[in-house]
Amino acid sequence: MFKFLKLVQNENMKSFRRFSTLVMFIMLLCALVFIGVVNKHYETHDSNKTWQQQLQAENHDLQKQFKANPDEHTKEALAINTYRLDHALKPTDSTSFWGSVKDAVNGMQFVMIFAIIIAGGIVSSEFGSGTIKLLLTRPVSRSTILLSKYVSTLFTLLVFGVACFVFSCLIAAALFGFDGLSSPYLFYSEGAVHEGSMLLHIFGLYGLQMVPAIMFVTVAFLISTVFRNTALAIGLSIFGLMAGSLVLQFLARFGWSKYVLFANLDWSPYFNGNGPFQKGMTLGFSATVLAVYYLLFIAFTWIIFKKRDVAA
Amino acid sequence: MTQPVIQLQKVKKKFGNKTIIKELSFDIFPGEVFGFLGPNGAGKTTTIRMIVGLMNMTEGDILIFGQSIKSHYKEAIKHVGAIVENPELYKHLSGYRNLIHYARMVRGVTKKRIDEVVDLVGLTPRIHEKVKTYSLGMRQRLGLAQALLHSPQILILDEPTNGLDPAGIREIRQYIRRLAAEEGLAVIVSSHLLSEMELMCDRIGIIQNGQLVGVHSVGEFVGEEAEIIVRLTLDPIDQAVQLVKRYDYKIIKKEGHDLFIRMENEAIPILAERLIQQQIKLYGIHAEAKSLEDRFLEVTGGQDIV
Incomplete structure (x- = not known):
């Protein structure tokens, strides 16, 4: 076990001591600063009204809407707004600390791309540079080497995710201060509004982003191992990341499309009350489908890597 | 062992x-x-x-x-x-x-x-x-x-x-x-x-x-073989060739004033003496140690050349 951690440490050293990795962190920081500054710029918008007046106006509209078309969503929004007014809880919009941090969850799109870039090169670059020969002629089995690379890839993803969160907190504090730090996360369940921890809510959002992130990273890792081609691994994975939802729209009319990988990556509908992609899909269903894909990817990657002759 | x-x-x-x-x-x-x-x-x-x-x-x-x-x-x-x-x-x-x-x-x-x-x-x-x-x-x-x-x-x-x-x-x-x-x-x-x-x-x-x-x-x-190749630089070369042939030495090739002869190590001073006696100018004697390269080519593909 100790030795395995050293192998992961090796892989981390190789990834994090690359100049390109540093550039990725800087790009992530820049992107988050940009989001923050844009939000800050629109802060003054509509500021002649207090947030109470704004919410009352919003509720007025929502009530009209509810009368015309009574649905669960409108009811929830109304209940939460009313709760805010009753308990003097300012909404966490983009110009509050938590609102800004919540917006920055979108930074996970960058994190995914960066993690794919690292995953796509972690095996193939060793073949490309020929270093694989020195790496594999050690008293360590090939599966262990591959596992250390995979664990290191997931670790990198985690580090990028944590960086995204930490950067966004710092930026939010710098731009908006700690206003509303204690405000809770409000959610509607079983006919009543409840208060939850904002921090946990945001961690939950990150968690939801991690599901596709892990799948795409695993796909990039697979392609990198099987084809030993970094460009192909990164290109195909990012294409999947971008085109996934498009493909899904096209396939939505087929019943079997619920078994497609892309259809099961977004778990947010199971938590925010939006309907799932296809009727009958549940969290358990998506988790099972992804688990099957995941195990297939992993098994395929390992079998190929173990058998292969190294001619690099 | x-x-x-x-x-x-x-x-x-x-x-x-x-x-x-x-x-x-x-x-x-x-x-x-x-x-x-x-x-x-x-x-x-x-x-x-x-x-x-x-x-x-x-x-x-x-x-x-x-x-x-x-x-x-x-x-x-x-x-x-x-x-x-x-x-x-x-x-x-x-x-x-x-x-x-x-x-x-x-x-x-x-x-x-x-x-x-x-x-x-x-x-x-x-x-x-x-x-x-x-x-x-x-x-x-x-x-x-x-x-x-x-x-x-x-x-x-x-x-x-x-x-x-x-x-x-x-x-x-x-x-x-x-x-x-x-x-x-x-x-x-x-x-x-x-x-x-x-x-x-x-x-x-x-x-x-x-x-x-x-x-x-x-x-x-x-060093498998007892015979080695010796390069002699001589003038006049034709006269030298006749003499060498007379004593039955194996000439490998002639290159300008250089003559390559296969012979035993001990025979070198004897040949030199004979050449000098015949007034042939002897500018140099160089023993061409058979290198690994020659042997290598011989073992792997030398046959094709001969």
Whole structure:
């Protein structure tokens, strides 16, 4: 076990001591600063009204809407707004600390791309540079080497995710201060509004982003191992990341499309009350489908890597 | 003789239908430097890759200290330090971090050992610089350092002097000889620099078309024949040719004022005396020691030329 951690440490050293990795962190920081500054710029918008007046106006509209078309969503929004007014809880919009941090969850799109870039090169670059020969002629089995690379890839993803969160907190504090730090996360369940921890809510959002992130990273890792081609691994994975939802729209009319990988990556509908992609899909269903894909990817990657002759 | 450290047992390698290595068998013993010689495409690198487990063999087995590379890879490979082809290291890391990287992969390599090896290959002044700033020779040394890090008993070096300057080649050669002599390491070297092999190796195995054509000890291999070739620079040459023919010496060829003759070592002064007696001007006598290269070409493909 100790030795395995050293192998992961090796892989981390190789990834994090690359100049390109540093550039990725800087790009992530820049992107988050940009989001923050844009939000800050629109802060003054509509500021002649207090947030109470704004919410009352919003509720007025929502009530009209509810009368015309009574649905669960409108009811929830109304209940939460009313709760805010009753308990003097300012909404966490983009110009509050938590609102800004919540917006920055979108930074996970960058994190995914960066993690794919690292995953796509972690095996193939060793073949490309020929270093694989020195790496594999050690008293360590090939599966262990591959596992250390995979664990290191997931670790990198985690580090990028944590960086995204930490950067966004710092930026939010710098731009908006700690206003509303204690405000809770409000959610509607079983006919009543409840208060939850904002921090946990945001961690939950990150968690939801991690599901596709892990799948795409695993796909990039697979392609990198099987084809030993970094460009192909990164290109195909990012294409999947971008085109996934498009493909899904096209396939939505087929019943079997619920078994497609892309259809099961977004778990947010199971938590925010939006309907799932296809009727009958549940969290358990998506988790099972992804688990099957995941195990297939992993098994395929390992079998190929173990058998292969190294001619690099 | 002592127990062999590496045993190749009827090793066969096929790529599809093509047989690259045909039943290769040989043993390597501790303390010897074994040269692996063969024209390009003969299967040298494939064989080395199979020894270090980078390629699977189709049939046969390779034992390192009696352990099969197929079934007991980890136990077998821990005795081996290797450079397969060029020493490709992580260019974006410093030489020192490269060594730390490999040190972490085996048990028992201390910081002190790393410093020791760095010192040994003479990289101490620049070990903390990135490998991309190194010359080919320095990379070769760093490659050697990573191979020696875990104090292996077998060293496998593919083209170890590639890219080194003459001083560097000499240094590496002396170093390899010392490792074999003092520490009893078995060293397998492949090189296209045949003259280099001659100076470095104890035994040479010649491989051609995936088959071992012969294993010779360097002494017998080169000096097998009693007769040597002597180059004489003479004037007038035609008169000299007549005289040489009269005494039944074998003329190999004539080149300007140079005459190449195959004869026994003892016959050289006698011939010289005869030439001088006939008033033929003798400008030089040069014994052309038969080099490994000649023998090599002879063994592998010389027949085609004749």
